[in-house]
Amino acid sequence: MSHTAHIRSHRKPRRSASTIAMRAGVAGGVLSTLAVAGASGSANAAEPVTQTLELPTLTADLAAQIAQSADVTQQAAASYELQAERDAAAAQAAKKAEADLAEAKKKAAEDKRKAAEAARQAAAERASRSAERATLSASVDTGSSDGSGSSVGSSSSSSSATGSAAAVVSFVQSQVGDAYVSGGTGPNSWDCSGLVQAAFKQVNIDLPRVSQAQSTAGTQVGLDNLQPGDILYWGGAGSAYHVGVYVGDGMFVGAQNSSTGVVKASLSYDPPSGAVRVL
Structure with a gap:
């Protein structure tokens, strides 16, 4: 018996014809698929694809609506500004009216005081005139003495x-x-x-x-x-x-x-x- 008889052979086992044929068929199918894909890829590379985005068209009606909306907004802003000015003017007028009323009341009180003072002075003058007239009348009625001591009467x-x-x-x-x-x-x-x-x-x-x-x-x-x-x-x-x-x-x-x-x-x-x- 050979001394290598117990060592397993390293040779690959032979494949059967059916196995070889099946593998050949699979490989052929894969190659044909790759060929078709390559041909398709070449054709696509020759004709680039263009993508188109559809944008909305700005029509005349839409432009008019936008312009009208802008006018309305501007008018509203102007109206608010005018109202603010009116409110400020009204507040200022009310403040001035209040000050004028206070001044009028002050002047009326001063005029009343002056009138009362004038009435008091007039009454005092009338009383003074009456007293002076009474004194003059008494002097005239009793007569005044001349140098000789005779009395002169009215x-x-x-x-x-x-x-x-x-x-x-x-x-x-x-x-x-x-x-x-x-x-x-x-x-x-x-x-x-x-x-x-x-x-x-x-x-x-x-x-x-x-x-x-x-x-x-x-x-x-x-x-x-x-x-x-x-x-x-x-x-x-x-x-x-x-x-x-x-x-x-x-x-x-x-x-x-x-x-x-x-x-x-x-x-x-x-x-x-x-x-x-x-x-």
Whole structure:
């Protein structure tokens, strides 16, 4: 027995003809498939594939709708802005109206206070005028003493006046107690020259309207030579600022001022500067 007889042979076993034929068929099928695929791949490589995307077409109607939508949006924004401006203006107007109302109330309160103060002052002035008139009347009624100790009273103030002078004296004395009003010409309120002019109209004598002219309307006379009916003036002749009428017995009548009104008083009460005689 050979010494290698127990070692297995390394030769591959022979395949049967059927197995070989089957494998050959499978291989042939695979090769034919690869051939077909290769041919198909070559054909596809020769003709590249183009892919087309369909986009929506922007029509005229769609463009008009977009434009209309933009207009609506713009109009809405403008409307909001206008409303905001109106609201701001209304708020500002309300604030100003409130401030104006407060100012009006403040002014009304101040006007009311001033009116009350004016009424109080007017009442005080009336009371003062009444007291002063009462004092003047008492002084006239009781008379004033001259250098000889004789008493001069109102009852004899016009005793020496006659004719036109008596009419002038009577008129001015009848106005005592009337109010003084600048520019007043009667019948119940006077200024100084208005009273003198009206008195001489009683005897058909037309005097100038103002004090300056009345102070030169007649013949200048001395204060120590006065007669009832003479015109007294205060200030210079031709530049007098006040006039009155001498009524006799050292007394005169004149529309003095708004505090006293028309008074009858002694020459010493308010000494005149000079006198003129018209009658």
